[in-house]
């Protein structure tokens with residue numbers, strides 16, 4: 272069987288890996304409009320957080336129980352280290368600690384609660400919301416995302432059955448393969464489309480209309496002496512601000528953002544943060560970090576992702592021959608090893624190993640036989 276995978280973000284790369292490892296696959300063609308991996312992909316960033324706790328969402332927490340082991344398996348396959356178990360600290364009202372801990376204990380995660388006094392003593396550089404305690408997940412951590420993508424792309428490039436096609440833009444997808452903007456095409460028995468926030472151009476217009484494009488701003492912050500922190504969530508007056516840590520031995524800056532810096536937009540334009548969104552984050556983190564130093568903000572950048580309007584998360588759709596990860600949602604990086612395995616199983620006609628994410632395990636079937644034509648946005 273010949274498989275074509277469109278997109279070399281984290282989902283396309285890991286789906287290609289799964290196809291290479293499957294029996295009966297003679298050829299895997301991995302295509303991207305940019306280089307492989309592409310620095311403009313949503314996945315291409317310094318860090319992505321991997322944590323299990325989804326407060327009040329047991330199904331997602333159970334799914335996330337396997338996220339960090341998924342990444343450890345990818346590390347071991349490609350022979351490179353990019354997962355750092357720096358931990359994740361989620362601030363919450365003290366009365367919610369026990370429910371969160373029960374959820375994490377049920378999935379076998381190593382976690383414990385910290386009282387407001389313990390929090391203040393342990394993390395004096397952070398001002399937690401009044402009366403907040405926190406749950407610390409020890410096995411949570413961060414993936415050095417750009418390093419992971421490069422290592423996986425390199426591994427794929429050394430497999431005899433893989434052909435990499437950088438700088439090839441797909442304009443149409445049919446049951447027989449993919450068509451490029453230069454008029455050429457590539458045939459395949461199955462096609463997987465994982466085009467991240469660009470997917471709207473490769474799905475039928477009715478599906479594209481059901482997707483929300485989100486744009487999020489992040490500050491890069493490099494103060495002195497902040498190594499060794501976990502990822503921290505639940506900060507600020509709205510408890511929606513978070514910090515991605517700087518793992519020891521990494522030159523990555525801290526990344527600071529908040530749900531309030533994420534807004535729906537009509538189109539993907541540039542990645543330069545408009546002044547008002549940078550100022551919004553600087554004001555917010557001046558409240559969260561008592562010693563916040565604006566001079567230590569070394570940059571601000573915007574990223575995009577698509578979400579299905581019905582669940583504000585991912586969407587997988589298929590007509591049997593073409594499998595399109597039409598919306599990646601805001602959490603696909605950490606779940607990528609699980610999502611890719613399930614997508615590959617679906618596409619190869621194997622009994623799918625469940626990812627635990629409903630939208631992936633039960634894809635939307637759009638038609639039994641009709642080809643998926645490119646939508647005109």
Ligand SMILES: Cc1cc2nc3c(=O)[nH]c(=O)nc-3n(C[C@H](O)[C@H](O)[C@H](O)COP(=O)(O)OP(=O)(O)OC[C@H]3O[C@@H](n4cnc5c(N)ncnc54)[C@H](O)[C@@H]3O)c2cc1C
Pocket residue numbers: 277278279280281282283302303304305308309311312313314315318319320321439440441442465466467468469470487488489573574575576596599600601602603604605606
């Ligand atoms: C600011 C921000 C912070 C985030 N933080 C986290 C986090 O901490 N943890 C987490 O789990 N998730 C996080 N996410 C979400 C996560 O990064 C994404 O869900 C994930 O990276 C999407 O990967 P993907 O492979 O689906 O898409 P992408 O990484 O965007 O890859 C798509 C690829 O398809 C290619 N492509 C597009 N169109 C075409 C075409 N027509 N022809 C050929 N190639 C094409 C592109 O060039 C690109 O390389 C965050 C997202 C943002 C924006």
